[in-house]
Amino acid sequence: MPAHTSAWGASHPEIMVTGGPPGHGFDSGCSPHLFQHGDTLNPTLNTTYDLIDALLAEMAETFSAGGNKFLHLGGDEVPVPCWAGNAAVNAWMEDHGIAKGDYNALESYFVNRVARGKGLVAAAPTLLYWEEIFNNNVSLPADAIIQAWKTDAMPGVIKAGHRTTNSYKWYLNHGCDNYGDGNWGPFYENDPMKWAGAGLSPAERKLVLGGETTMWSECVDAQSFDSVVWPRTAAAAEQLWSPQATTRKADAATASRLSEFRCRLVGRGVRAGPINDAVGAMSPRDLNVGGCM
Numbered sequence: 001m002p003a004h005t006s007a008w009g010a011s012h013p014e015i016m017v018t019g020g021p022p023g024h025g026f027d028s029g030c031s032p033h034l035f036q037h038g039d040t041l042n043p044t045l046n047t048t049y050d051l052i053d054a055l056l057a058e059m060a061e062t063f064s065a066g067g068n069k070f071l072h073l074g075g076d077e078v079p080v081p082c083w084a085g086n087a088a089v090n091a092w093m094e095d096h097g098i099a100k101g102d103y104n105a106l107e108s109y110f111v112n113r114v115a116r117g118k119g120l121v122a123a124a125p126t127l128l129y130w131e132e133i134f135n136n137n138v139s140l141p142a143d144a145i146i147q148a149w150k151t152d153a154m155p156g157v158i159k160a161g162h163r164t165t166n167s168y169k170w171y172l173n174h175g176c177d178n179y180g181d182g183n184w185g186p187f188y189e190n191d192p193m194k195w196a197g198a199g200l201s202p203a204e205r206k207l208v209l210g211g212e213t214t215m216w217s218e219c220v221d222a223q224s225f226d227s228v229v230w231p232r233t234a235a236a237a238e239q240l241w242s243p244q245a246t247t248r249k250a251d252a253a254t255a256s257r258l259s260e261f262r263c264r265l266v267g268r269g270v271r272a273g274p275i276n277d278a279v280g281a282m283s284p285r286d287l288n289v290g291g292c293m
Contacts, residue, residue, distance in 0.1 A: 001052070002041040002110055003078045008051075015041055015048040017086055030082035038079045043110040044092035049117060057119025069126050070145070073114065075138070076130035078107055108138040115141055134162070148195065149214065155197030158207050166192035166211040170236055173228055176219035184258060184275055185250035187213070188235035193244060210240050223271075230272035231262040263292035 009016040018030055018039040031038030042048050060071050080103045083089045090100070098105045114120070115127060128145040131153040140146075146157045149167040157164040169190045171180035181187070192211045213233045220228055235258060239248050248254075258275055265272040 001074045001114065002043055002107070003076065004037070004074060005041045006037075006039055008041065009039065012051060015045055015051060017042045017082055017089060030079070030085060037077070038082055040079060040082055041110075042089075043083075043106055044089055049113055052114055053117030053119045056114070056117065057123050060120060060123035060125040064123065064125065069124075070128055071120075071125035072128040072147075073111075074130060075107075075111060075133035076149070077132065078103075104136045104138065107133075107136060111138050111140070128165075131157070134160070145209065147212070152195040154192070154195045154208065158196060158200065158204050161207070163207045163209055164196075165209045166195055167214045168195055170211060170213045172213055172215040172232060173219060179228065184232045184235040187232045188239055188250045188254060188258075189248055190236065191239060191248070211236065226271035227273035230265055230270055231258055231275055234258065234261055234265075266292045 005016070009018065016039050041052070056071065056073075063071070083103050083106060084101070089106075093102075093106055094100065096109075098109065111129070111133060126143055126145065127141060128147055129140065131146055131148045131150065133140065134146045134157055135151075135153060140162070142161070143163075145163045145165060146153070147165050147167060148154050148157070149171070152168060154164050154166060154168075169181045170187060173180045181190075190211075192208055193205075196205070196208050213229075213236045215225075215229055217225070235250075242248060255275060262272045262275055
């Protein structure tokens with residue numbers, strides 16, 4: 001939020017900032033209609049926050065019953081041109097003392113008003129946000145966790161005293177024409193601490209919580225999902241579960257173990273992809289990819 005929220009508009013179009021026909025105060029900065037990236041939740045309406053708080057409070061309560069105290073509120077990829085081209089949004093900003101063109105300040109208003117919602121405060125989850133929220137200088141709760149995904153943003157997050165987790169270089173896919181951040185070898189050797197910065201104190205090192213592989217489903221279906229996610233996610237998992245002092249190398253021995261694990265997945269009905277897309281210099285014999293019996 002507030003971007004990537006088109007689904008909300010299916011039932012509540014009145015809380016969306018969306019493109020429309022000429023004369024409605026919009027320009028091409030917004031998508032022409034719902035369900036395209038370019039529309040956002042409307043940050044100027046009380047009804048927006050009422051709906052968000054009711055939903056998030058219920059979500060936080062439901063998931064906390066299972067022991068989960070974390071709630072990710074997004075904040076990535078806000079299509080600022082949509083707000084910039086909306087006359088009503090800009091008039092509201094002027095009326096509320098937000099400088100003309102300061103859409104980071106508007107985003108900050110949105111993020112903090114959501115975080116202060118009565119229902120959400122009562123549920124008391126720990127809030128997570130994508131790195132754009134931090135990079136845009138949005139003021140955040142002190143215990144908020146920042147998830148890096150598109151840059152090596154972790155050093156700045158750590159210096160600001162926030163806990164952080166890493167998805168940078170661990171994207172399983174970015175779109176229909178590629179497989180994200182590489183094959184299993186780069187996933188296996190990607191260590192969050194190498195993006196955290198040098199010279200960290202013990203207290204600062206503790207702010208690095210770990211990492212997460214990330215997968216978006218626009219370009220997959222039930223038949224292809226498993227093969228995109230597995231076994232690369234297993235390679236990242238071993239990196240995360242290993243002692244910090246352990247150096248992880250995507251060599252033939254590692255490939256053999258990963259191949260065996262892939263066969264276990266296949267045996268359990270997971271349509272995991274083969275691993276012989278990893279290192280061109282390795283032969284099929286080295287990779288132990290003769291097939292799963």
